[in-house]
Amino acid sequence: MTDQQQRLRQIPSVDRLQREFLQDGSLGLPRALVTEIIRREIESMRADLTGGDGAGVPDDVAGSIREQLHALSAARIQPVINATGVLIHTNLGRSPVTLAALERATAVASGYSNLELDLITGKRGHRGALAEEALACLCGAEAATVVNNCASALVLILRALAVGERREVIISRGELVEIGGGFRVPEIMETSGAILREVGTTNRTHLDDYRRVISPATAMLLKVHRSNFHMTGFVESPAMEELVALAREHALPVVEDLGSGAMVDTRALGASESEPTAAQCLAAGADLVCVSGDKLFGGPQAGIIAGRRALIRALKRDPFFRVLRCDKIVLTLLQETALACLEARSEEKPPLPDVAMLGLAAASCDELRARGERIVAALAAAGLPAGVKIEVTASEARFGGGTMPQCAMPSMALSVRGAAGGAEALAARLRRAEPPVIGHVGGDALSLDLRTVFPRQDEMLARALKAVFAGS
Numbered sequence: 003m004t005d006q007q008q009r010l011r012q013i014p015s016v017d018r019l020q021r022e023f024l025q026d027g028s029l030g031l032p033r034a035l036v037t038e039i040i041r042r043e044i045e046s047m048r049a050d051l052t053g054g055d056g057a058g059v060p061d062d063v064a065g066s067i068r069e070q071l072h073a074l075s076a077a078r079i080q081p082v083i084n085a086t087g088v089l090i091h092t093n094l095g096r097s098p099v100t101l102a103a104l105e106r107a108t109a110v111a112s113g114y115s116n117l118e119l120d121l122i123t124g125k126r127g128h129r130g131a132l133a134e135e136a137l138a139c140l141c142g143a144e145a146a147t148v149v150n151n152c153a154s155a156l157v158l159i160l161r162a163l164a165v166g167e168r169r170e171v172i173i174s175r176g177e178l179v180e181i182g183g184g185f186r187v188p189e190i191m192e193t194s195g196a197i198l199r200e201v202g203t204t205n206r207t208h209l210d211d212y213r214r215v216i217s218p219a220t221a222m223l224l225k226v227h228r229s230n231f232h233m234t235g236f237v238e239s240p241a242m243e244e245l246v247a248l249a250r251e252h253a254l255p256v257v258e259d260l261g262s263g264a265m266v267d268t269r270a271l272g273a274s275e276s277e278p279t280a281a282q283c284l285a286a287g288a289d290l291v292c293v294s295g296d297k298l299f300g301g302p303q304a305g306i307i308a309g310r311r312a313l314i315r316a317l318k319r320d321p322f323f324r325v326l327r328c329d330k331i332v333l334t335l336l337q338e339t340a341l342a343c344l345e346a347r348s349e350e351k352p353p354l355p356d357v358a359m360l361g362l363a364a365a366s367c368d369e370l371r372a373r374g375e376r377i378v379a380a381l382a383a384a385g386l387p388a389g390v391k392i393e394v395t396a397s398e399a400r401f402g403g404g405t406m407p408q409c410a411m412p413s414m415a416l417s418v419r420g421a422a423g424g425a426e427a428l429a430a431r432l433r434r435a436e437p438p439v440i441g442h443v444g445g446d447a448l449s450l451d452l453r454t455v456f457p458r459q460d461e462m463l464a465r466a467l468k469a470v471f472a473g474s
């Protein structure tokens with residue numbers, strides 16, 4: 003028998019693997035899916051051994067398929083404890099929405115709703131009318147609308163406003179940025195059909211640079227907020243007011259992609275930096291602004307567009323608007339988040355305690371330390387493995403999500419040293435805990451920052467640590 007034939011005979015049967023993997027229920031995946039994956043893998047290995055050179059067939063066939071199934075099971079979207087200290091973490095679903103908003107969305111989505119029905123007239127209604135009105139009010143805009151995300155908001159704006167003889171969009175070279183996750187301003191602009199007209203240099207762009215290239219082919223002036231990095235030193239770019247004055251001379255619109263989308267002054271949330279708000283940008287004369295729904299706003303993934311009514315109308319008339327429209331769950335979450343922000347404003351409460359995520363930012367370091375010490379005490383009472391040392395230390399939390407790169411907030415973290423296998427191994431075990439805990443490894447310590455851990459999760463965090471220590 004050749005080597006290939008022998009390996010072929012050693013491949014376990016689908017039935018055997020299925021019984022083995024489904025026995026203890028630990029995968030939590032439906033039998034049909036598990037069986038299908040086993041069948042697919044075994045078939046491709048057989049084909050590789052009969053038709054190919056068998057190079058793609060692992061020595062431990064069962065082990066390799068089990069690993070794949072575990073990876074798939076771990077890929078199930080599920081809650082995790084964010085102990086990274088990064089408030090808006092794109093890998094961890096960006097900003098959490100409030101439970102109040104979610105309750106409303108659950109009720110709406112699990113049954114029928116008046117999504118497109120006018121309850122007064124009984125006729126077809128306008129989708130998301132209140133969400134749009136509330137968002138416009140928050141931004142101090144004539145009108146607002148929403149699409150799938152901020153990237154699609156920008157594409158829609160360019161598609162709708164850079165048309166016909168006027169396709170050129172003037173933008174500073176200093177703003178042709180990459181925001182992460184495949185968002186490169188020049189590429190996004192190209193997909194829209196707009197023609198990029200770059201002016202100035204990476205660090206300095208003057209008003210005259212814009213002035214010089216304005217022509218009958220110009221569609222608009224575009225500003226992109228450098229939300230995820232900071233330039234200092236020999237830098238210059240014209241203020242929004244100056245750009246607006248220039249654009250007015252030529253009857254051109256000015257659009258700003260704000261991305262991070264602060265709706266209130268972030269300094270009021272304990273940040274040392276002030277992120278420009280949509281309202282400030284419009285007050286400075288911008289005709290349209292677009293912001294992400296799931297960054298500083300604390301809503302769901304969405305692109306919020308606010309500004310002049312005539313332009314918002316034009317966007318909504320573009321057939322592409324239909325392609326990018328938000329569903330009822332997103333619209334309900336946006337509606338509730340915007341209403342909660344306005345509620346806070348009218349009660350003169352601190353600006354955004356309603357947004358759960360930013361409510362976290364309001365916790366003092368003393369509170370965080372006290373919570374950390376309670377967790378440490380609970381772990382000590384349960385007994386730590388030999389050599390493990392856990393203490394509460396000062397740390398720095400960040401806003402993240404491409405917002406305020408300069409801005410660190412004082413925080414407190416659990417610092418764990420001396421775990422078996424080192425800090426990386428401990429981090430890996432915690433990622434597989436129930437619920438998964440995501441920390442940050444620095445040197446020989448695993449750091450679990452408490453600013454991004456909801457107080458209601460403290461007990462779960464302690465339990466996850468206990469379970470991981472007990473298993474090691």
Ligand SMILES: *Cc1c(COP(=O)(O)O)cnc(C)c1O
Pocket residue numbers: 151152153154181185226227228229230259260261262293294295304305403404
């Ligand atoms: C984050 C960001 C985007 C992308 O927003 P999405 O909602 O993720 O599409 C675009 N522009 C800027 C300036 C950003 O900060």
